[in-house]
Structures are given as C-alpha cells and as structure tokens.
Amino acid sequence: MATRQKTRSVLVIEDEAEIRNFAFRVLELEGYHVLKAGNGNDGLKMVKSSREIAMVLLDLRLPGRDGWGVLQEMKKDPKLSGIPVVVFSALAAAWQKKKALTMGAAGYLTKPVDAASLKKAVSATIHQKGAISACHPGNH
Incomplete structure (x- = not known):
C-alpha cells in the first residue's frame, strides 16, 4: 500500500516544528510525499504553485x-477548492469545528493527535475525497 501512495502529496501547514516534523515522519512512513510550510502565507503559496498536492493538513x-x-482562500479559488483540507488544531470548541467544516474542511483533528488517527484521517481524505466524520476524535 505504501508504494501506491508514494505519488500522493500532503502539504502540512503547521508553525510548531515539533508537530510539523511528527506529521512529516508519520506520513512519510506511510509512503506519502510530504511538503511542509511553517506559516499560512508560505502554505498558501505552496498550494497555489503545486499541481501535485492531494490534500492539506492545516x-x-x-x-x-x-x-x-x-481555508477561506482555498475554498473561494476554483483551482484550489477541490483540494481537501483537514484542520489540525488544538482549538477544540464545538463551534470552531463546526465553522471549519461549514467553511469546507473535509475533517477536523484535535491536537494532540496520535499517529494512528493522523494516518486514518489522511488516508480517508485522500481516498474518499469527502467528509471524514469518523476521523476527527472528540467531535460528537
């Protein structure tokens, strides 16, 4: 399975290096090509300039x-709106999750997140290109 996923690229937009590198390691071991951005401006530039990004972890x-x-910029741009975005945040209030999903996020992962939940969310998002309600723990 890892070989088949190698062509799938995931962009991780995360300012905390430790978390960004954790996501990088977990997803690379699963066979994904992982791109990293440390801030929103760089992340948006990367997603706009690359045609290979299968999803964004934001x-x-x-x-x-x-x-x-x-998220707002991606969803209003017809060239980017089809790229699924999974929000990856320590913000855990129900209204924040609802807002992200209403804005077009494919899912919501609450940090801290374990490797299994991260892998499941990314795999479901890339392969289903739809809502991953089962993959955002704590959103009942």
Missing part, C-alpha cells in the same frame, strides 16, 4: 495568514 493558529484565512 493548523488554525499560524503566523501571517491564519488557518481560517488559508
């Missing part, structure tokens, strides 16, 4: 343009 609290702004 933190909400970012320097520069925050995750809300990145």
Whole structure:
C-alpha cells in the first residue's frame, strides 16, 4: 500500500516544528510525499504553485495568514477548492469545528493527535475525497 501512495502529496501547514516534523515522519512512513510550510502565507503559496498536492493538513493558529484565512482562500479559488483540507488544531470548541467544516474542511483533528488517527484521517481524505466524520476524535 505504501508504494501506491508514494505519488500522493500532503502539504502540512503547521508553525510548531515539533508537530510539523511528527506529521512529516508519520506520513512519510506511510509512503506519502510530504511538503511542509511553517506559516499560512508560505502554505498558501505552496498550494497555489503545486499541481501535485492531494490534500492539506492545516493548523488554525499560524503566523501571517491564519488557518481560517488559508481555508477561506482555498475554498473561494476554483483551482484550489477541490483540494481537501483537514484542520489540525488544538482549538477544540464545538463551534470552531463546526465553522471549519461549514467553511469546507473535509475533517477536523484535535491536537494532540496520535499517529494512528493522523494516518486514518489522511488516508480517508485522500481516498474518499469527502467528509471524514469518523476521523476527527472528540467531535460528537
């Protein structure tokens, strides 16, 4: 399965290096090609300039343009709106999850997240290209 996924690219937009590198390691071991951005502006530039990104894993609290702004920009751009975004945030209030999903996020992972939940969310998002309600723990 890992070989088949190698062509799938995931962009991780996360300002905390430890979390960004954790996601990188977990997803690389699963066979994904992982791109990393440390802020919203760089992440948006990367998603706009690459045709290979299969999905985006997006933190909400970012320097520069925050995750809300990145999500909004992606969903209003016809060239980017089809790229699924899974929000990956420590913000855990029900209204924040609902807002992200209403804005077009494919799912919501609450940090801290374990490797199994991260792998499941990414796999479901890439392979189903739809809502992954079973993959965002704590959203009951």
